[in-house]
Amino acid sequence: MLTYDEIIEKYEPALGLEVHVELGTKTKMFCGCPTEFGAEPNTQVCPVCLGMPGALPFVNERAIESTILIGLALNCSIAPMSRFARKNYFYPDMPKNFQISQYDEPICTDGYLDVEYETPEGMKTFRIEIERVHMEEDTGKSLHVGGATGRIHGAEYSLLDYNRAGIPLVEIVTKTVLGTERYAPQIAKAYVKELRDILRALGVSDVKMEQGSLRCDANISLSPRGSGKLGTRSETKNVNSLRSVERAITSEMHRHAQRLEAGERVVQETRHFQEDSGTTRSGRSKEQAEDYRYFPEPDLLPVAPSAEWIEELRAQLPERPSAHRARLQQLWQVPDKEMAAMINAGVVGIVEETVAQGADPTKARTWWLGEISRLANEREVEVAEMPITPKDVAEIIALVAAGELTDKLARQVVEGVIAGEGKPKEVIAARGIKVVSDEGELVAAIERAIAAQPETAQKVRDGNIPAAGALIGAVMKDTKGQADAARVRELLLGLLA
């Protein structure tokens, strides 16, 4: 088997990324049903999104505006005239038996996104060209019953919830990306991360990969160097975290290389990423090209955004994430190295939100890059995907500043929130965490420590200040770590002066 270095020496990787984003509109793409995540099954459905005969779709204006905003942020041209099309297929996740999408007339085309990535040779910028951005609708969710694994295979029947069917979906498709070389997996991840930051800054989606509001299909192919043509690609679906984007592509590069080395061909097919093993499994083969029989959607009129409308939207564009980061770095006075660490950990946006909740920028940065990053690493997830919000962290920072928590206790609260024990106040109440700030109680504990270690106390009285550590330790133990160590020291030295 070839090592990664050998693979890169013999083959050139070509990437292609398709990202689906669920828009954060209040209602669905073609009907007024709400789009709340996690609602009870089939409570957000109507004749339109259930595909009842005679029901007619009615386009959500905000969804069009969001898509144009995305196109503008990705440097795309906005088509003066664009149309919806029917993509026909029979599958129970689409009750109409077709999905309304866009085909040959997408709303945005030919853009790019510059992705910065810190290589061992320094920071490099890779331009990822965008082929198209188009609008469509999401599908329903199926639950497979019977069979061991909840997978379709072996299931006896399936249960459908159409709450998600019809939620506005935007598909962002790159052109074939060449030139990323050995960094192909990392650039793919950095691209999705940058895209996520842009979408978040635009406010068009909550971009939660773990809830499926941002999903990535990763295409990869290897071509023998000097062959002058692209290799056969595979398309990996179910890539549900940033980390998985990198792992899926790395794993596919190894699999392709192994086949090519063995003189076998790579089959053009859809594969599914397996979170547990980090590898992919074959899905359906695309040997027989799907025939979706696209045709213009007769129930909808074309979308023809006027130049004024586009300019109005362009004026709403937020600062680009790269420019924004540079400004924050200056505002918060962050050293270059720390800033690079924040970018790589993907926490700039979260730190900013924490600061917006009233936290000190340095403290906010320290929490996200320190304790929370450490816990994220342990769980092998991205920091941004940790179940703790900027508001929680800001609240904890405020409690420390108010003297209601020590740093040590604050770490326990963070841990509790991440463990799902509730919001900071709930964790504090449930775990009985509190700083012993009652001076009388503290003094009593200090007196007990002095009585227990009279010799140590005498040393301190004689001016051996470092000896006080043993007494402070005893007091902290006595108060179960809930005392403020600095205050204990102050009181102790006062008593022994």
Place this chain on the structure above:
Amino acid sequence: MSRISNEEVARIAHLARLELSATEIAELAGEMEAILGAVARVQEAAKSDVVPTSHPLALVNVTRPDVVRPSLTPESALSGAPASEEDRFRVPQILGEEA
């Protein structure tokens, strides 16, 4: 114009999940050819100065504001379904593809 073969009709029927007998396929091949022939005549009339259109109405940008409207209850949504379970539509085994 090219003739519509029985194979083509069979393929299209399969895509539309229609079960047709051999007689029906042969009949439809002839009918489809007549229909396509009629469309071809329209194409002849539409010279390059005619803009392609997908809709008879000369309207664009017909949209609605992003405001929630009441949905159906699960009971009424499922009332016409042949089978349901746990407030979900129950469908037969799905074959041949992995979701």
